[in-house]
Amino acid sequence: MDDLELDQVTKVISYHPRFLDHFLKTQNFIMNGDGPLPYDYRYYLAIIAAARHQCPYLVKMYEKEFINQGGNPDWLNGLDFIPPKLRAIYEINKILAHRPWLLRKEHIESLTRGKNSWSLSEVVHAMVLLSHFHSLSSFVFSCGLTQKLDGLSSPKLKTPPTVAAITSGHNSVTGSSAVADGNSLMHSAVAAGMAGAGSLPQYQPQKTVLSEITLNNNNHTNNNNNNSSSNSIDHHNHQLYCNNNAQSIAESLTNSGGVTGVVAAVTAAAFASSANAAAVLNKINAQPSATVEVLMERMKVLSQKQDECSEAELSNRFKNVEMQTAELPAAATVTPAEIPPVISHYIEDPNFQYQDFARRGAENIPNTFRIQDYSWDDHGYSLVNDLYEDVGTLLDQRFRCAYNLTYFTMGGVKNVDTSKFRRAIWNYIQCIYGIRHDDYDYGEVNQLLDRPLKMFIKTACCFPERITTKDYDSILVELQDSEKVHVNLMVMEARNQAELLYALREIMRYRT
């Protein structure tokens, strides 16, 4: 592996050595391993994928790699300077990045016909690369790395010496020497991560390294959360929470906009049957966001819940979450002037962005993507393997790792079954892309993810360039940094899978 790849992003992922192993194996294979696309194409695709999300960090890194691989420097002048064949895939890059539900088999058809045509294997290779770098851009921003690494950080943020060294090295396109400084810190962590599954530690926080790479000092984190003072209202309300009626009132209040947090929902349940609404809301607004303690209670209750939902009810709950997501504040339209000049030449049609489902009606594509009709396990995985060697297997292991990764901890509390929380995050991300897991009760999403967390996740997926370190700091304040990175890994992987599902479904349709 090239030294350059042991970059700041890799360091942050190394909070989770098991995942890092799968991540690097996949990335190395699609960039450097056997595959249908020439190397200059691969690196250029990385650049234009990251450019769709205005991620200068990745764009600069892969420009350098592109040149190292012997790529034609003219291409770095922008989209007008690349061969027509490569240019022809830009539309798919754009659609996959922002509205993958708009992809049609005709897009694939037009690529694979005529002069300069693509083979289907090449198309799949390109799609795997594009979705990898779209979602990696989400990760870079959601960890607050871009602000730091591109010199855009606000002066009040502390800059650890190593990060400063890397930043100054990175700001110069040619200045790779400073990167080595930071890398040396990480060699042991990466080596541990690459040592093979059997010898992997379950959790290696790498404290020294983390203090170097952590971008913020999360003072809220401590190891004594299991003793955190619980307020009596919460205890009292835990009883009431079991009451379905109160629960649904709480749920609707939680999502009404004026109320944030699971604590608020629990509190709402307590007061739902009695006081007037204003008094309830005042009480609720005074509550902090969801605490780890309340989240744990909620997960416990949810896993004990027996009641079976009807098909129709499950479908309604999905639609509800989807609608509420559309109502979360949307980011403003990007105007060309706001795009950093270092990447604007790689972007065409910058106003083509994620569009909320509520507004998708205009495009006449309101259909939900149902996992029971097309899933990674049953369809996507084998299709990729079929057309692009072992990549399906590599991706499969990577998705599984991201989906199942747990240390059974939450904040400072140990032995916690966090599967409900993690599943809610994963399914919520895919819901943002209109993907419904048919057997999942999306009511759980509203029970476990509060509004600020949902907003963070939606922005990280759809408008990652808008995430600031402040956003990163303000969600899940009781969790450790490694846990926030864990959430961001799920954002990256669930999003990557969502894009691939849409892409591969159209490949399948094209073939049949």
Ligand SMILES: CC(C)C[C@H](N)C(=O)O
């Ligand atoms: C995202 C985190 C709450 C995950 C948790 N630390 C776990 O080990 O499962």
